Amino acid sequence: MKHFDRELSLRELLSGISRDKLHKALTMLAGEEFRLSETSGALLFGNAQAPTGTRLPLQLDVEPLGYLESSESDENRLHATVALLELLMHATARYRMASDLHTEAVSADYEELQRRHADLQASEARYKALANELEERVQTQVKTIEDAQRQLYQAEKLASIGQLAAGVAHEINNPIGFIRSNLNTARDYVEKFKLLAEPARNGDAAGLSAAWRAADLDFVLEDFSGLLDESLSGADRVARIVADLKGFSNVDSAEEAMVDLNDNLRAVTNIVAGKLGEQVEMALDLQPLPRLLCLPGHLNQVFLNLLLNANQAISGAGKITVRSDVADHAIRIQVGDDGCGIPAEVLPRIFEPFFTTRDVGSGTGLGLTVCRDIVSAHGGRIEVDSEVGKGTVFSIHLPLP
Amino acid sequence: MAEYDEEQNRLTVKLVYYGPAQSGKTTNLMRLHDLLAPALKGEIMTLETQNDRTLFFDLLPLGFRAPSGLLVKLKLFTVPGQVAHDGTRKAVLSRTDGVVFVADSQKTQTINNGESFQNLAENAQRVGLDFDRLPLVVQFNKRDLPDILSEEEIRARWGTAPWPLRFSAALTGVGVLETFQELLRQVYRGLERQCGLGLQHGLGEAAFVDAASGGTETS
Numbered sequence: 001m002k003h004f005d006r007e008l009s010l011r012e013l014l015s016g017i018s019r020d021k022l023h024k025a026l027t028m029l030a031g032e033e034f035r036l037s038e039t040s041g042a043l044l045f046g047n048a049q050a051p052t053g054t055r056l057p058l059q060l061d062v063e064p065l066g067y068l069e070s071s072e073s074d075e076n077r078l079h080a081t082v083a084l085l086e087l088l089m090h091a092t093a094r095y096r097m098a099s100d101l102h103t104e105a106v107s108a109d110y111e112e113l114q115r116r117h118a119d120l121q122a123s124e125a126r127y128k129a130l131a132n133e134l135e136e137r138v139q140t141q142v143k144t145i146e147d148a149q150r151q152l153y154q155a156e157k158l159a160s161i162g163q164l165a166a167g168v169a170h171e172i173n174n175p176i177g178f179i180r181s182n183l184n185t186a187r188d189y190v191e192k193f194k195l196l197a198e199p200a201r202n203g204d205a206a207g208l209s210a211a212w213r214a215a216d217l218d219f220v221l222e223d224f225s226g227l228l229d230e231s232l233s234g235a236d237r238v239a240r241i242v243a244d245l246k247g248f249s250n251v252d253s254a255e256e257a258m259v260d261l262n263d264n265l266r267a268v269t270n271i272v273a274g275k276l277g278e279q280v281e282m283a284l285d286l287q288p289l290p291r292l293l294c295l296p297g298h299l300n301q302v303f304l305n306l307l308l309n310a311n312q313a314i315s316g317a318g319k320i321t322v323r324s325d326v327a328d329h330a331i332r333i334q335v336g337d338d339g340c341g342i343p344a345e346v347l348p349r350i351f352e353p354f355f356t357t358r359d360v361g362s363g364t365g366l367g368l369t370v371c372r373d374i375v376s377a378h379g380g381r382i383e384v385d386s387e388v389g390k391g392t393v394f395s396i397h398l399p400l401p
Numbered sequence: 402m403a404e405y406d407e408e409q410n411r412l413t414v415k416l417v418y419y420g421p422a423q424s425g426k427t428t429n430l431m432r433l434h435d436l437l438a439p440a441l442k443g444e445i446m447t448l449e450t451q452n453d454r455t456l457f458f459d460l461l462p463l464g465f466r467a468p469s470g471l472l473v474k475l476k477l478f479t480v481p482g483q484v485a486h487d488g489t490r491k492a493v494l495s496r497t498d499g500v501v502f503v504a505d506s507q508k509t510q511t512i513n514n515g516e517s518f519q520n521l522a523e524n525a526q527r528v529g530l531d532f533d534r535l536p537l538v539v540q541f542n543k544r545d546l547p548d549i550l551s552e553e554e555i556r557a558r559w560g561t562a563p564w565p566l567r568f569s570a571a572l573t574g575v576g577v578l579e580t581f582q583e584l585l586r587q588v589y590r591g592l593e594r595q596c597g598l599g600l601q602h603g604l605g606e607a608a609f610v611d612a613a614s615g616g617t618e619t620s
Contacts, residue, residue, distance in 0.1 A: 062464030
């Protein structure tokens with residue numbers, strides 16, 4: 001780019017105006033015989049050959065830029081011509097410098113703007129990169145949290161199933177115990193019947209009769225059949241418990257099934273029964289329910305958690321009530337107890353993850369969180385109603401399709 | 402960097418009067434035009450707006466010949482002081498050989514002085530001048546007005562800076578020549594290095610200052 005303060009040549013200073021008019025004017029002033037040239041000797045106007053006569057410098061600033069040569073004898077006229085040309089040169093220089101400076105300033109401003117624009121783009125790119133990196137980090141963290149949460153959920157399931165196992169063991173131990181005891185008695189009875197073998201083989205009717213009485217076999221016969229009946233019912237109980245347990249064997253499976261939730265409630269209450277406190281009684285009030293497409297294993301865990309909580313709320317004697325019915329186009333299941341109740345200041349927080357009022361190590365603090373999440377996953381909601389000293393009722397609402 | 406044209410046997414030196422709006426840069430040039438009597442003195446070229454504010458620049462061309470025959474041309478420019486004309490200021494400042502910073506002594510102008518000086522330093526850097534090595538004279542103008550900072554106050558503030566300090570009243574011409582001559586002395590050192598003004602062209606520092614100001618050099 002040309003700098004505004006560069007040296008301007010005479011040619012430049014006389015450009016931009018009509019050449020013809022200037023030539024005519026010069027001819028009128030300096031006569032036919034004239035020559036206008038730059039200091040380098042380059043001809044601008046007039047004769048190629050220098051006319052003999054006067055030679056005057058044309059000056060801008062402090063040095064001559066060219067010469068006017070003429071054979072015109074009137075020197076005043078020539079000096080006037082030079083003065084006019086210098087005025088013209090000065091005016092053109094002023095205009096040229098101002099416009100060149102303007103161009104220079106504008107283009108400098110433009111370059112400055114472009115530079116700032118480039119800076120902005122660079123900084124935008126940096127921010128984008130940063131945002132992407134943060135996004136990645138957030139996703140990594142979210143994944144870490146989700147993994148940890150999944151592990152905690154798993155731990156919670158194992159914890160409640162651990163409690164369940166203790167209850168189930170008790171439930172199974174009881175019938176196994178009396179079945180074993182009955183079988184021992186049955187073996188004694190068989191020994192007694194062996195005493196009849198000898199007189200029976202010899203046809204000794206009197207001996208047979210004596211032996212019968214001696215072994216009190218009338219009583220044994222009667223007791224034996226009662227004993228077998230009792231053992232059979234015990235075996236049935238064990239079979240039923242095992243069947244109920246199957247409902248929990250698939251707590252992790254996400255397979256949906258059409259079920260009658262009353263069956264699930266019965267199964268879970270059966271399993272929990274052995275785990276209840278000695279003076280805790282459980283009442284079921286189950287109204288007929290339509291079958292529901294759901295994740296039965298998951299809902300079983302909800303019922304189990306609520307029942308175990310209810311049991312823990314009762315110290316000494318108490319009653320747990322399990323109700324089911326249909327209300328407002330939804331299945332409603334309520335688990336209530338007449339235990340200690342939940343203080344009002346704690347109530348809003350009970351579904352929060354890791355919130356627990358129990359001692360460290362005795363609960364994961366996730367039991368109710370898991371319940372809420374499972375119910376939410378079914379499009380339902382879980383509510384709690386509690387009063388200190390009177391008890392607590394949890395209500396689950398599962399919308400029907 | 403001065404323009405040294407060996408073919409034309411000509412050295413063109415560019416000097417710029419910088420400073421905040423209406424601190425008296427153009428007045429400095431006007432007074433110099435009156436005061437200086439160098440061998441060659443061109444007409445002052447001014448580009449003002451209707452309010453007497455410099456829009457583009459003012460130019461005072463001066464010249465003289467060194468003993469060697471070298472034509473030394475001095476072009477004295479002013480910049481527009483108004484903040485808005487920064488692009489113009491930068492263009493005028495580029496390729497300068499020396500700067501007079503014309504500050505306004507009035508107490509109310511302290512902040513404007515500071516901002517303008519900061520602007521000078523930034524623009525010098527933007528147009529590729531080494532500000533630390535740029536010949537520079539700081540002139541506190543308008544000493545004839547009331548409500549001005551005292552010389553002691555100014556010296557306390559600027560005394561530790563490396564640039565020579567001059568006081569002036571440009572309207573009456575006081576200090577204008579001294580400022581210009583101080584700048585010439587500063588500029589001379591660079592010119593000596595660049596094209597051997599003294600050694601090759603027989604022009605010593607005192608002679609340079611004397612010739613540029615036309616026999617008014619006193620030192």
